[in-house]
Amino acid sequence: MKITIARLRSGTNYKEPLHDIMDSFYELYKRYMEENTQHTYGVYNFGWGFANRKKLDDIPDSDVIIIPSENEFTQHIKNFVDPRHKARSDEMVHQIGQHLSDKHVMIWRSDRADNEELYRNKTFKDQPIGKFSILVEMDIPGNIHGMKYHFITENYPAKLDETRDIDFVYWGTDKRKTTENVDSGDPRHKVFKQIYKEKKLSSYWIGKFSNIERNMKINRMVHILPYLTSGKGTLCFNWMSETATTSRYHEALACGLIPFVWHNYDINNSIVGDPWQRVSSVEELYEKYEELNTAKGDLWGQKIFEIEEEYKKHVLKSKDEYYELFKSRLDKLLEI
Numbered sequence: 001m002k003i004t005i006a007r008l009r010s011g012t013n014y015k016e017p018l019h020d021i022m023d024s025f026y027e028l029y030k031r032y033m034e035e036n037t038q039h040t041y042g043v044y045n046f047g048w049g050f051a052n053r054k055k056l057d058d059i060p061d062s063d064v065i066i067i068p069s070e071n072e073f074t075q076h077i078k079n080f081v082d083p084r085h086k087a088r089s090d091e092m093v094h095q096i097g098q099h100l101s102d103k104h105v106m107i108w109r110s111d112r113a114d115n116e117e118l119y120r121n122k123t124f125k126d127q128p129i130g131k132f133s134i135l136v137e138m139d140i141p142g143n144i145h146g147m148k149y150h151f152i153t154e155n156y157p158a159k160l161d162e163t164r165d166i167d168f169v170y171w172g173t174d175k176r177k178t179t180e181n182v183d184s185g186d187p188r189h190k191v192f193k194q195i196y197k198e199k200k201l202s203s204y205w206i207g208k209f210s211n212i213e214r215n216m217k218i219n220r221m222v223h224i225l226p227y228l229t230s231g232k233g234t235l236c237f238n239w240m241s242e243t244a245t246t247s248r249y250h251e252a253l254a255c256g257l258i259p260f261v262w263h264n265y266d267i268n269n270s271i272v273g274d275p276w277q278r279v280s281s282v283e284e285l286y287e288k289y290e291e292l293n294t295a296k297g298d299l300w301g302q303k304i305f306e307i308e309e310e311y312k313k314h315v316l317k318s319k320d321e322y323y324e325l326f327k328s329r330l331d332k333l334l335e336i
Contacts, residue, residue: 001334004042004062005029006096008123009075009089011045011052012068017151018222022068024137024147024247025108028326029066036327044096059096064104064334073113076122076179097127104131106333110145110247112240113179122179133333138245140325142271142315145247147322148221149254156225158256160301167201167289169231169257171224172248173208175239186239191262194282201289204231225255232292232300233258235285242267253308258300260285273310276303 014030017023030048033041042058059065074080075089107114116132137144152158174189189210195203196212205214206224216227228234234257238244242264249271252259263280266272279285292300317325 001063002040002042002058002061003064003066003334004044004058005046005066005068006044006059007046007052008067008072008093008096011047011054013047013050013052015049017147018155018225019220021070021221021247022108022110023151023221024144024322025068025110025135025326027147027151028144028323029330031323032327032330045092054092056095056099059099062103064106065096065100066106066108067119068108068110069114070110071114072123073111073118073179074173076118077177078181080177093123094127097124100124100130101128102130104133104334104336105129107132107134109134109136112238112244118179131336133336135329135333137247139329140322142317143245143247143250144322144326145250146316147250147319148247149250149316150319152221152225152251152254156222156229158229158254160256160304164230164232164256165202166204166227166231167233168195168203169206169228169234170203171206171218171228171234173218174210175237176210184239186237187262188235188237191235191282195285198282200286221251228252228255228257231255231257233260233289235259235279236261236265238265243270245271253304253311256304258304258307260288271311271315273314274303274307277307 012020014020014026017027020026042062043053044056044059045052045054047053075086107119116134120129170192174192175184175186176189178184192209193211195201204227205212206216206227207214207218216224234248234252236246236248236259238246243266245266249259259277260279261272261277272278279288292303
């Protein structure tokens with residue numbers, strides 16, 4: 001087959017981990033290409049260690065178009081992105097869409113809102129797509145983003161013996177709106193507002209939020225690590241599925257942050273190792289911090305050690321194991 005990886009919006013020049021949200025997928029796919037020479041490989045708006053090519057020449061004769069997708073849904077929320085940037089990328093997306101009627105489009109998904117309905121009815125509206133499949137981060141047991149734990153700990157190991165002066169760190173967005181520009185029902189914007197307004201915890205905000213003055217725009221992981229490794233804890237949320245897990249849990253543990261989880265996050269406890277981590281209100285979160293701050297000895301250090309050991313024992317896999325699971329799933333999807 002000819003397989004082309006295509007970035008629809010922002011371009012990517014992939015060199016190494018910790019520079020892209022989708023780096024877990026990219027790192028595994030890079031090895032897949034090296035070991036599976038029976039296929040040929042193309043790129044659009046993507047480069048492997050060189051400038052991303054925004055040329056369509058690999059699209060028309062490809063059998064499979066792989067679209068890495070971490071936040072396509074935000075393109076369809078009113079005023080979430082700069083309209084000028086969206087107009088330019090929409091024009092190129094439309095050109096790609098003209099070639100998809102006989103293609104297998106495969107989405108590599110790192111946000112549950114980026115689904116088949118979104119791509120068929122909004123992104124490629126009125127443009128037919130041949131086959132459609134999705135490789136979801138959770139298709140890999142424990143979540144493909146366990147790779148991020150390896151990336152961070154191998155390059156920037158957390159120093160748990162250093163003083164951490166930020167109670168709560170959050171990086172990302174608040175998922176307040178849907179693509180229909182109505183309230184999503186996701187609680188995190190209310191949770192964040194309460195933490196921010198009440199100031200019972202020192203906090204640091206990285207990303208894009210409602211009613212919060214952020215400390216820093218969202219940036220590459222390598223650039224925000226100094227702030228994450230200065231914190232004590234964070235909160236993990238999911239939306240659209242109570243069984244879902246996210247990359248934040250893996251990133252937090254790698255940075256020495258206690259990954260508190262909101263309400264029914266990972267309701268099956270596929271990665272959450274200690275019921276103590278689970279909170280259902282901001283007040284309950286405050287109580288956890290009060291417990292950490294008033295306990296004799298280093299309870300924070302003890303908790304992060306216990307949670308991380310449980311994670312290493314029952315969740316984390318080696319990079320080779322992640323690759324074999326990724327390869328198996330990718331090969332199965334390619335056979336559709």
